[in-house]
Amino acid sequence: MMFMPRRRLLQGALSLSAALAMPGLARAQAGGDAPSGPHSQAPLPYAFGANEAAIDARTMELHYRFHHGGQVAGLNRALRDHGQLAALPVDELMGKLGEVPEAIRTAVRNNGGGHVNHTMFWEIMGGAGGDPQGELAEAITRDFTDLATFRSRFNSAANGVFGSGWAFITVNREGRLALVTKGGQDSPLMDGQRVLMGNDVWEHAYYLRYQNRRAEYTEGWWKVLDWQKIGARYAAAKAGTLRV
Numbered sequence: 001m002m003f004m005p006r007r008r009l010l011q012g013a014l015s016l017s018a019a020l021a022m023p024g025l026a027r028a029q030a031g032g033d034a035p036s037g038p039h040s041q042a043p044l045p046y047a048f049g050a051n052e053a054a055i056d057a058r059t060m061e062l063h064y065r066f067h068h069g070g071q072v073a074g075l076n077r078a079l080r081d082h083g084q085l086a087a088l089p090v091d092e093l094m095g096k097l098g099e100v101p102e103a104i105r106t107a108v109r110n111n112g113g114g115h116v117n118h119t120m121f122w123e124i125m126g127g128a129g130g131d132p133q134g135e136l137a138e139a140i141t142r143d144f145t146d147l148a149t150f151r152s153r154f155n156s157a158a159n160g161v162f163g164s165g166w167a168f169i170t171v172n173r174e175g176r177l178a179l180v181t182k183g184g185q186d187s188p189l190m191d192g193q194r195v196l197m198g199n200d201v202w203e204h205a206y207y208l209r210y211q212n213r214r215a216e217y218t219e220g221w222w223k224v225l226d227w228q229k230i231g232a233r234y235a236a237a238k239a240g241t242l243r244v
Contacts, residue, residue, distance in 0.1 A: 037076020038086045039115060041069055046126035053129075054220035059208045064122065067204055071114035071185070078107035090116055091243050094189040113185035116244040117166060117198065124197050124233070127226025135175065136227070136234045143177040151222060154199075157181050158218045161201050168198035171237040189244070194237050197230050 044064050049057035079086040085093060085100060085108075093100075093112055100108050131147060132140060144150035157179055158167035165183040170193040177196065180188055188195050199221055206217035236242035 037073075037079065039072055039075050039079075039090055041072045041115075042119060042122075044122055050126045051224040053223040054217070055125075055206070055224065056209045059204075059206065062208075063200075063204060064118075067202075068114065068118040068122075071111040071118070074107060074111035075115055078104045078111060089243065091189050094187055095192055097190055109190075110185050113187045113190070116187050116189055116195075117185055117200065119244045120195055120198060120233075121200055124226055124230050125224050127224060127229070129223040129225055130227060132227045132231060134231060136231045139171075139175050139177055139234065153179055155215070155218045158199050158201050159215050164202040166198050166200055169196040170194060171196040171234060171242075173238060173240060175234065175238050194242050195244070196233055196237065197225075 041064075044060075047057075048060040048064070051060060075090075076086075082101070082104065088096070090112055093108065094116055097105060097109055131137065137147070140147055140150050144153060154167055154169070158181070161167065161181050161183070163183065165181060165186075167179070167181050168188055170178045170180055170188050172194065178193075180193075182188065199218060201214060201218070206214065210217045233242055
């Protein structure tokens with residue numbers, strides 16, 4: 001019997017499962033009909049290859065088009081017969097999961113959480129790394145001692161997530177920062193918190209390049225952060241205008 005290398009097998013499985021689960025999504029990303037419903041996937045603000053310093057273009061394409069795209073389509077399907085819930089902004093919806101009917105709650109939690117998490121994730125990347133500036137840099141020093149400690153603690157948290165999940169930095173209206181981790185596609189929005197930044201440590205976020213070497217991925221990820229965008233999210237959080 002011939003065995004396919006795990007990398008090729010995973011890549012093929014990702015593409016096939018996405019195509020089977022989401023007919024029409026590939027057409028949507030190419031300019032065809034988008035998945036119907038109140039929620040939509042914002043265009044990626046850079047090319048798939050923009051984060052090559054840490055994430056290869058093929059991973060970015062699969063991740064954005066099929067994983068995130070599938071979650072948007074799944075959220076719309078779950079809300080199809082629930083007009084009042086469908087009318088809520090997605091961040092408000094995530095904060096009201098207890099009011100979502102039990103029959104669709106898991107689908108809304110998983111797909112809605114994936115939607116808000118990935119929307120944030122794409123926004124904060126596409127940069128050249130470096131160091132934060134201004135008020136955000138001051139907040140990091142205040143709440144984490146210094147940038148090196150901040151990065152070390154964040155990486156340790158991300159690497160310590162068992163299985164699939166995320167590491168997040170939350171921010172409140174006073175600008176205070178905190179480090180939290182979540183399993184699956186759960187979001188701090190579900191706890192009434194706002195997210196400054198976060199890293200996706202599901203295997204599909206890094207496996208094609210790094211295989212099981214998650215720590216290499218989390219260390220390299222800092223090279224593609226856009227600190228101006230993260231700084232803008234910090235200012236918006238303090239102003240009460242940060243959404244996802």
